[in-house]
Amino acid sequence: MENKSFDVIIIGGSYAGLSAGMALGRSLRNVLIIDNGKPCNRQTPHSHNFVTHDGKSPKEISELAKKEVEKYSTVQFYEGTVLKIVQNNNSFEVETSTDGKLYSKKIILASGIKDVMPDIPGFEECWGVSVLHCPYCHGYEVKNEVTGVLSHGDMGYEFSKLVFNLTKNLTLFTNGSSHLSSEQLEKLKQNKITLNEEEIEKIVHDHGQIQKIIFKNGNSVSLKALYAKIPFTQNIKVTETPGCELTEQGFIKVDFMQKTSVPGVFACGDNVTMMRSVANAVAQGNFTGAMVNKELCEEEF
Incomplete structure (x- = not known):
């Protein structure tokens, strides 16, 4: 890589990162x-649940998005x-695994x-x-089927x-x-x-298509779909690198402009919200790119 210094380095090139990249590319x-x-x-x-792309594969959407972002030189x-x-x-x-150190004025964490x-x-x-993780993303396709959670x-309820x-x-x-209260059970x-x-x-x-759940006592239940809430970790150690504060749920803490607790570092996408969807990631990325450009404009004016 010839250029080692950038206005913005975006870490994560999926939907949020690509959307932020387009907004910034269009701002030169x-x-x-x-x-x-x-x-x-x-x-x-x-x-x-993403208009104009409903039913496409995630890979198809991201490949199309990357082609569009690549148009910006x-x-x-x-x-x-x-x-x-x-x-x-x-x-x-920014230290990378294969290309040494890179430099930027701003960082966007879209690392998922x-x-x-x-x-x-x-x-x-x-x-x-x-x-499945989300009834909004996948629920319609298994509506009225034999389903489990x-x-x-409280989360299960x-x-x-x-x-x-x-x-x-x-x-x-x-x-x-179950850890459910008597009112919840009722x-x-x-x-x-x-x-x-x-x-x-x-x-x-x-x-990958679920047939049934087998229990340790030998019983079994047939299912068409199973929703699950499982734990997660951040893809990069943001509390250490670069020292961003997390919420109680483990998401990167951001303000209304997608700014983290570290000045100059922004974040968007699945790493900041429990609303995990392609549409939401794209929207957040677009907004974050605009906010980063605004901050750069203010500093340069």
Whole structure:
């Protein structure tokens, strides 16, 4: 790479990062987008709830987006991994896995998150295919089917409300004690939502399409779809590099302009919100690119 210094380095080249890159490219900013080519939805066959792209594969959408961003000559791409970000006065030094150190005035963290899979055989293979994270992204395609929710406590109860809107043939699987209150249990009973507290042994599937859940006691339940809330981690160590504050839920804390707690560092996409969707990431990226350009304009005027 000939150029080592940029106005903005965007870490993450999926939907939020590409959208921010387009906004900045159209503002004549010298931009580098760094991506390792491993989006969290890489095995999801179809993306929904994004007008003009409903039903396309995530890969198809991102490839089209990249082609459009590549038209802007001031935007460059680099395939690799960021190892460290160091703030030096009013600029940043970004250390990469293969191309040494790069420099920029501003940083956008569009690096996404990494889902932490439970220790249930078959779960990971079904994740994003028939084990789903979002009823808005995937619920219509499995409406009125035999469906489950894998969660417990308040999260399991609230998630069940959303899924119940799409199917009345619903079971809440808590994989052990439900941790539900007597009022919550009564509400589930009133709505004829089955509660299953048996511990799960494995998920039987056919190329990611869930067939049934096998429990440790030998029982089994057939399903068409299973929604799940699972933990996550940030893809880069933002609390150490570059020292961004996180929310209680583990997201990067940003203000209304997508600014993090570190001056000059912005963030957008799945790493800042529980609303994980392609449409939301694109919207956030577009807005963040505009805010970064505005800050640069203010500093240069």
